[in-house]
Amino acid sequence: MISKKNAKWLFVILLLSHYCDPVFSQTQWTYDFNNGLSPMEKGGPVLHKLGQSGQFIKEKVPGSGEKGVPEIIRTVYQFEKNSGLQFDNKEANGFLNKSFTIEIYFKLNELDSWKRVLDFKNRKSDYGSYIYDGKLNFYDFAIGEKAPVKANQYIHYVYSRDFDTKAIKMYVNGISKVEFKDPGTEGILDNEQVLNFFQDDLVANHEASAGSVALIRVYDRVMTPVFIRRSYQTISRAPKEVTAEIEAVKQEANPVEKETPVINTNLVQVTGKVFEGKNLAAVENADVSVRKMNNDSLVAQSKVHNGSYAFQLKPHESYKISVQAQGYQTKSIPVRTTGRATEVKSLISLSPETFDSPLATLLFTQSTETLENPAKTQLDSLVSYFQKRNDLKIMLKGHTDNIGDFDKNLLLSNQRVQVVKNYLLERGIPNDRIQGVGYGSTRPSQKNQSEELRKLNRRVEVWAEPIKR
Missing domain, CATH: 2.60.120.200 (Jelly Rolls)
Known part of the structure; x- marks a missing residue:
């Protein structure tokens, strides 16, 4: 009652x-x-x-x-x-x-x-x-x-x-x-x-x-x-x-309704354009974020509209404006706002993205192919990226240190690749988008002169490669 x-x-x-x-x-x-x-x-x-x-x-x-x-x-x-x-x-x-x-x-x-x-x-x-x-x-x-x-x-x-x-x-x-x-x-x-x-x-x-x-x-x-x-x-x-x-x-409470933007005359209007460096064409579907220089805290973010963006920021502050767009390298520029009631204009030129370094390096314990929790966390962070980027495939490269038999190390490096591949398959990445190869101890990233360096060679690197159509 x-x-x-x-x-x-x-x-x-x-x-x-x-x-x-x-x-x-x-x-x-x-x-x-x-x-x-x-x-x-x-x-x-x-x-x-x-x-x-x-x-x-x-x-x-x-x-x-x-x-x-x-x-x-x-x-x-x-x-x-x-x-x-x-x-x-x-x-x-x-x-x-x-x-x-x-x-x-x-x-x-x-x-x-x-x-x-x-x-x-x-x-x-x-x-x-x-x-x-x-x-x-x-x-x-x-x-x-x-x-x-x-x-x-x-x-x-x-x-x-x-x-x-x-x-x-x-x-x-x-x-x-x-x-x-x-x-x-x-x-x-x-x-x-x-x-x-x-x-x-x-x-x-x-x-x-x-x-x-x-x-x-x-x-x-x-x-x-x-x-x-x-x-x-x-x-x-x-x-x-x-x-x-x-x-x-x-x-x-109506999620469809939007608040009417209000122009604050005490703030500085910062505008800019995002374009492709090769042909000067406007880049669409780009995400723009603004962070403070002194502590990297997020201040504002939006998408470009017709290749342009606009923010209202506090005067006499230093900011970093970053642009992310599919198919391009992320780029950041510094912006310093001046007095009130002024406008700061900026131009950001984007270059095509490159894949000359691994997106993640997964470390393994010596002589095992067990995928440990830190490596799983790294892979979980990559899954949504690859789910959105259907234009990319995944290349897995397995490695070991130089301790032990060469042939056993070669086998172990391939086993590590397969364990990572299985983890990605379980999370919905199609089999035809994942390739892998083990190199054993032939491609160390560090000299095998100490245990601290050798443990960095017991790894699987996750690379992204464009799918050729």
Whole structure:
């Protein structure tokens, strides 16, 4: 039996979820723990417990019961250290396979050193979202220096990844704190297709904390900054204030709508053109990103339009503008903005891409062909690249050090190539796009004068080659 107070709060959450997404059964799953680990929406995947089983407890919503606001009691899931919850994407029919957003309202009891929030690789990799010494962090690519999080205090945390641009954004309490481009596939689920919350890899047990979570919501798209800000405002307020926000959230939750760009006269307009160096033709389908020179943090990104791009940047700053386009070498140029109300123009000439170095070098233990976790992580990062680049084939080149019999080393180098090929086949790369050869000890990359150098020769190199048509 739900009390009148709880019923009032639950009604507001249901009403907000309804307005935020008219077809929420297909576009979001909401876990407020009033139904245990089942979502509010019917037919959705149930969360799984990780580690030690937690408990559902009732607690007062902060701010309620004060200044005439009715006291509101909500249900939260309280978890122990090195424990947490898991969202199984297979049970959700691939809900998180493309663009997605993850929203959490939670608190951690301890915030010293590294504390895990999101794990995309099911404890096989340290890459993922943490709170590090009270600051938001995605190991080991980005850290939010101005994103303080306090122990035993609820925070509203949102993580999103755009499938097309690989742009990752992380918000705390409605404000964007970390933005960067995923260097591979570190910010998405691997072949096990599970998303873990709060549990650490169990190797370094200080990298997880006990805590409580009041809300988990996953969306199958990237939510706008305006929506995220409104969502934080609603969840952190009592129902009396929430109802005033519902209509505004309803209007802003539509993923089709776009915010009208506003020209800020305090910023510098930076424009440019991207063209092919050989014939000066405009390059289309190019991704342009802007990063600060001093710390390499991502400032803005977009696609070119008719070969052109435009950004509004702060004056008197040094930036790096980078362009990526299929079939061309990535190129970066420095840009220094001057005073306000000025315009900076730039030209970027692209050269055809070359394949004169390996995309990855996978190292092996002496005398074995076992594919170890670091090598698997490297391969996982390459799979999406080759899936998009149907114009390329994969050439695998296997090598050994000079210890042992020559013929056995030659056989071992081919076995290593076959193990890598099998791994790529399991992840959907067609057999006719993968070739390989073993060279034994005949092509060392380093002189075999010490163990430190010899271990660099026990390798398989992954090369890309254009498919001749």
